[in-house]
Amino acid sequence: xxxxxxxxxxxxxxxxxxxxxxxxxxxxxxxxxxxxxxxxxxxxxxxxxxxxxxxxxxxxxxxxxxxxxxxxxxxxxxxxxxxxxxxxxxxxxxxxxxxxxxxxxxxxxxxxxxxxxxxxxxxxxxxxxxxxxxxxxxxxxxxxxxxxxxxxxxxxxxxxxxxxxxxxxxxxxxxxxxxxxxxxxxxxxxxxxxxxxxxxxxxxxxxxxxxxxxxxxxxxxxxxxxxxxxxxxxxxxxxxxxxxxxxxxxxxxxxxxxxxxxxxxxxxxxxxxxxxxxxxxxxxxxxxxxxxxxxxxxxxxxxxxxxxxxxxxx
Numbered sequence: 034x035x036x037x038x039x040x041x042x043x044x045x046x047x048x049x050x051x052x053x054x055x056x057x058x059x060x061x062x063x064x065x066x067x068x069x070x071x072x073x074x075x076x077x078x079x080x081x082x083x084x085x086x087x088x089x090x091x092x093x094x095x096x097x098x099x100x101x102x103x104x105x106x107x108x109x110x111x112x113x114x115x116x117x118x119x120x121x122x123x124x125x126x127x128x129x130x131x132x133x134x135x136x137x138x139x140x141x142x143x144x145x146x147x148x149x150x151x152x153x154x155x156x157x158x159x160x161x162x163x164x165x166x167x168x169x170x171x172x173x174x175x176x177x178x179x180x181x182x183x184x185x186x187x188x189x190x191x192x193x194x195x196x197x198x199x200x201x202x203x204x205x206x207x208x209x210x211x212x213x214x215x216x217x218x219x220x221x222x223x224x225x226x227x228x229x230x231x232x233x234x235x236x237x238x239x240x241x242x243x244x245x246x247x248x249x250x251x252x253x254x255x256x257x258x259x260x261x262x263x264x265x266x267x268x269x270x271x272x273x274x275x276x277x278x279x280x281x282x283x284x285x286x287x288x289x290x291x292x293x294x295x296x297x298x299x300x301x302x303x304x305x306x307x308x309x310x311x312x313x314x315x316x317x318x319x320x321x322x323x324x325x326x327x328x329x330x331x332x333x334x335x336x337x338x339x340x341x342x343x344x345x346x347x
Contacts, residue, residue, distance in 0.1 A: 060094050060095040083258065091248060102130065109153075253294075296319060
């Protein structure tokens with residue numbers, strides 16, 4: 034892309050994609066990988082959100098309803114509306130599904146002793162806490178491994194460690210249960226991570242980032258929203274704010290990120306197209322330090338994706 038082309042870059046064009054081709058490519062990919070892995074079907078963790086619902090729809094198209102298993106994994110702090118949406122989606126797709134309360138596992142780990150139900154449900158306190166961790170601040174990226182409502186008022190490493198344990202206990206318990214059932218059934222576990230969150234590290238690499246195949250990781254969140262509408266995912270799910278559902282009040286991911294997904298995707302698209310920060314800033318309607326913060330988050334995410342580290346060969 035020439036400098037003139039970069040200056041003229043329209044983010045709407047940058048994010049434009051052929052939804053029907055994307056649908057067909059993903060469906061074919063799922064079919065091929067199930068065959069290549071020698072599996073009997075796929076398993077999807079259903080959260081009631083847009084990403085997992087889109088994955089379920091595409092997998093049903095690829096394999097048929099009898100070869101797609103949905104697992105719904107509520108725990109103490111889950112939003113009941115999300116659980117209802119996940120159950121209703123599984124029923125509407127007529128796929129085998131099961132709801133498993135993972136609260137006892139998390140409780141036995143001692144995670145609920147670290148953050149009480151009242152603390153996890155205090156949206157005001159958590160919104161105030163996240164101020165220090167938002168991407169736009171240029172500080173540490175908010176994720177299950179970094180963010181804590183406790184760390185906003187307590188700077189000790191002990192407080193950070195306690196909340197990290199609380200959050201990752203949830204994401205990694207979910208993944209353990211998903212993998213257990215996938216292995217028992219000889220199914221592939223299908224991930225639901227998208228390109229927007231993957232690019233800036235808003236995922237847990239051993240939790241929601243772990244899977245056998247990941248069929249949305251090449252698409253930005255705004256593109257997935259278009260695709261979801263295209264394939265018929267219910268509007269109330271498509272339009273629901275995306276959330277990791279780690280807290281009782283269902284804090285949207287955009288609050289953690291500090292940007293709308295549209296602005297984030299515009300910035301990411303501009304960066305990957307080699308556009309200068311001042312042009313990205315002007316065209317996406319954000320301050321230059323926001324673009325710089327996203328660049329830093331992308332660099333940090335690349336490092337996290339490279340873990341675990343190992344010594345160089347002798």
